[in-house]
Amino acid sequence: MTVKNELAALLIELDASKAKLDALRPLPPAAVRNLHDELVLRWTYNSNAIEGNTLTLMETKVVLEGITVGGKLLREHFEAINHRDAILYVEEIARREEPFSEWQIRNLHRLILKQIDDENAGTYRKLNVTIAGARHIPPDMLQVPEQMVALLRWYEQSQYDTEAHALHPIERAAKLHLDFVKIHPFIDGNGRTARLLLNLELIKSGFPAIVLPVERRLAYYEALDTACVDGDLAPFVALVAECVKEGFKPYWFMLGMPQ
Template sequence: MMFTELDSLKAKLDALRPLPKHTVKSLHEQLVLDWTYNSNAIEGNTLTLKETKVVLEGITVGGKSMREHCEAINHKEAIDFVEDIVSNKAPLSESLIKSIHHLVLKQIDDENAGVYRQQNVVISGAEHRPPGCIKVPDEMQTLVECHNRLEIHPVESAARLHTDFVKIHPFVDGNGRTARLLMNFELMRNGYLPVVIKAKDRLSYYDALDTAHTKNDYSFFITMVINAEIAMLNTYLELICCD
């Protein structure tokens, strides 16, 4: 099982704690940049990795829209918020989900930031159709209640949270970014590293989600998250064990 390799790597990293502060700081800075760039790029943001870095440093990039600048800044603030709630050991809740989404969409669509959609939507290119807007509140309540009762491997739990959240598509916009933030919230609160879904893997990412939604087969997406976690653990181990 891939969980065996994953947990072996996690145990190896945990055995090295406390980790070197400067190494962890540089790894964290790179993670935030990669996570922000890739998560926004998946949704169509045209900022490059270097441009995203510049925007996060407070510099405006010529030729890019204000929305794209806000998406980068907002995402960084959402990561900060998720890290804070993890350190405070906050449980998954609807208010937490709405708070994350509000940060993702603030100054972009303030009317809908943190507010469940009140209209029906379709997901472009997907076979799955989200539930009608009237069902969203009940579906989200059920999502949180069921997820908090799950007794499965934390990485599988994180993957399922992402998948089931996107299946509901509770907001008019920003669902993908919020889903990936929620997935990493679940990973981090269980002692795992946050993962980055690469923009170059967008097609296989969407296919894996649609397979879960239409065929109830989560295996492809769970495997994708496991591989991303293994890659992140190996990155940390390679730098920390460089001797």
């Protein structure tokens, strides 16, 4: 099978998994709480670790419980707490079915950099930047506002435009992440914000939020660069789809169902 056919088959499989899970809803409240707590912890740990945070999974857990870890930077503590709060904000947006907006993006970024860099939190960068190790060079700072407007316009039109609307929800979420990263609108915190936006789209579509494991950081960066420079989105969409497949497994385990 070609990569394209393999991806198409995987998306069909994930649609079937979603239908299977939907048929089991509503899930037992205790199961929902357990799954949510585990997801928040793993999502926070991995997303921060990708960006260089040195807290371990268990250290992240105790920080989220309000305990300070000796020998760790204060910034790393804030990164964990802020990311947890940003996840809760994403879930609130989805619960309220709020329309996607630039305001939401800025608010997510404000949460990510709260008490870390309040001056730049929620504010588009006023400097030109490069991404270490990447071939892709983000646009000039003066182009950021107009490119963000274009991103929002694409998103809005995609709800009506035949070609864009034909995107599978997982492809749509991946493309939103990619286009956001390509613009790199903020001076810092773009990766974490992009992964939050990706999961916001997945949650809206009824799929489980994903955890991009830090162990796959190299594949993640390479797929992003391939999409941004070569225009080939398939490797990144495939990576996201594989993570969605992994995202169903905790549900099957909790419910005692074969995976």
